[in-house]
Amino acid sequence: MRENILKISGLTKHYGKITAVNALDLEIKKGNVFGLLGPNGSGKSTTLGIILGVTQKSSGEYQWFDQQPIASQRKRIGAILESPTFYPYLSGVQNLKIVCRIKDVPQQRIDEVLKIVGLYERGRSPFKTYSLGMKQRLAIASALLSDPEVLILDEPTNGLDPQGIAEIRQLILEIAAGGKTIILASHLLDEVQKVCTHFAVLKNGKKIFTGSVAESLSGNDGVEISSFNIEQLEELAKAYKGVKQIKKNNLNRLEVQFDDQVNILEFHQYLIEKGIVLNHLAYINKSLEKQFLELLSA
Numbered sequence: 001m002r003e004n005i006l007k008i009s010g011l012t013k014h015y016g017k018i019t020a021v022n023a024l025d026l027e028i029k030k031g032n033v034f035g036l037l038g039p040n041g042s043g044k045s046t047t048l049g050i051i052l053g054v055t056q057k058s059s060g061e062y063q064w065f066d067q068q069p070i071a072s073q074r075k076r077i078g079a080i081l082e083s084p085t086f087y088p089y090l091s092g093v094q095n096l097k098i099v100c101r102i103k104d105v106p107q108q109r110i111d112e113v114l115k116i117v118g119l120y121e122r123g124r125s126p127f128k129t130y131s132l133g134m135k136q137r138l139a140i141a142s143a144l145l146s147d148p149e150v151l152i153l154d155e156p157t158n159g160l161d162p163q164g165i166a167e168i169r170q171l172i173l174e175i176a177a178g179g180k181t182i183i184l185a186s187h188l189l190d191e192v193q194k195v196c197t198h199f200a201v202l203k204n205g206k207k208i209f210t211g212s213v214a215e216s217l218s219g220n221d222g223v224e225i226s227s228f229n230i231e232q233l234e235e236l237a238k239a240y241k242g243v244k245q246i247k248k249n250n251l252n253r254l255e256v257q258f259d260d261q262v263n264i265l266e267f268h269q270y271l272i273e274k275g276i277v278l279n280h281l282a283y284i285n286k287s288l289e290k291q292f293l294e295l296l297s298a
């Protein structure tokens, strides 16, 4: 069983009449890249603010590293909630020196973190000459200075161009591969799908789904099949016990959906025994996007 990094139980936050976070339960394990996914206003930033101790909760509990929240835990957690303010005329290195002093971290860490985020070569250039992607990488470098076990990122690719987005996503994967646990809030499903191992979907402050990204993607939604004699194939498929629905698509292939208990290999075997040779068989994956939209519209 993996170590618990964060456990949230019944966390709730009211802003007057608005319930920003509503009885939220979550468990994040060591090494997870955990996505908090939800549309604007679903309570992601409020949740991150509470678990970082910058926003007061209304009720509920959270525990870091199986302990009640205490100030000394903060050193083990690096976070970027909003774009941090760096001094524009100072270089990346000079800015990080200031952060080192505030965080009481030795300055030798600066070169290490600049190398991790790929800014080592540009470390001596003024911050104002950095692209948006480089500014975000410097922010990540700053959060990594104390070598935290957990990194928290709120919408890490907001406002970046496609290349900047790809670089930040790659960086997140590299940091995770180094063993850190990452918690990231995003309204972008694609981001969560590409970067995260686990995710929770929030809607109006409530968790409406949680699971592993791999499992959510592997759940198949039937098969797409075709054969030279498509009419005969359709007849035989219709006659098979456990076939729920058959639809011919515009590629003249059949999309067949089954009851849960149907074994697709047995179905294929049945077709072979009936003399059908398939010239196409593919699993239809319900994309995370489809599931996400279904969840949000429910």
Ligand SMILES: Nc1ncnc2c1ncn2[C@@H]1O[C@H](COP(=O)(O)OP(=O)(O)OP(=O)(O)O)[C@@H](O)[C@H]1O
Pocket (backbone or CB within 6 Å): 015, 018, 019, 020, 038, 039, 040, 041, 042, 043, 044, 045, 046, 047, 187
């Ligand atoms: N300081 C505040 N005062 C009043 N209401 C707030 C405050 N902060 C957040 N809210 C409200 O709480 C709800 C959740 O907001 P939150 O920012 O946590 O959502 P989010 O999922 O992070 O969305 P976004 O991506 O737009 O920031 C929203 O209805 C928001 O308007």
